[in-house]
Amino acid sequence: MTECAGCGTLLSPKYPWHLCPDCWKEKYGAAPGWNKKDNEFWLNTIVRFELNVLSLMALHGNLCLALRHPDNKGESRGIMIHFVQLVGRKLVELNAITPDQRKEAESGLVVP
Numbered sequence: 837m838t839e840c841a842g843c844g845t846l847l848s849p850k851y852p853w854h855l856c857p858d859c860w861k862e863k864y865g866a867a868p869g870w871n872k873k874d875n876e877f878w879l880n881t882i883v884r885f886e887l888n889v890l891s892l893m894a895l896h897g898n899l900c901l902a903l904r905h906p907d908n909k910g911e912s913r914g915i916m917i918h919f920v921q922l923v924g925r926k927l928v929e930l931n932a933i934t935p936d937q938r939k940e941a942e943s944g945l946v947v948p
Contacts, residue, residue: 885908898925900942917945 838847842859855863887895899920904906924938933941 872908887905889930891926892923893927893932896927897941899923900945903945 839845840847840856840859841854842863843856843857845856847856865908899916903913903916903920920942924942928935928938929931
C-alpha cells in the first residue's frame with residue numbers, strides 16, 4: 837500500500853496518483869485528470885494494461901494505417917509514431933512479426 841501525499845490515506849499500489857481523490861480535488865479543483873495544465877498528471881502518470889498478442893498486432897496495424905492518413909498532422913503525431921515503434925519492437929521481440937514485416941508496416945511514418 838502507498839499513502840496519499842496530502843492526508844496519509846492508504847492507497848492501493850495500483851492507484852496511479854500520489855493524492856487521494858479528495859486531496860486532488862482540494863489541490864487542483866477537479867478530479868484527477870481534469871486539470872489540463874497539470875503536467876505532472878499528463879506526463880508522469882503511468883497507465884498499465886494487458887493485451888494478447890493478436891490485439892497488440894491489431895493495434896500496431898491500425899495505428900500504422902491511421903498515421904498514413906494525410907490529415908493526421910496534429911501535435912500528437914510524433915508521440916504516436918514513437919508509440920507505434922515501441923509496439924513494433926515488442927512484436928518483433930515476441931517473434932510475432934519479423935523485423936522486415938515491422939519495417940514494411942512502419943515505412944513512411946516520419947516524425948514531423
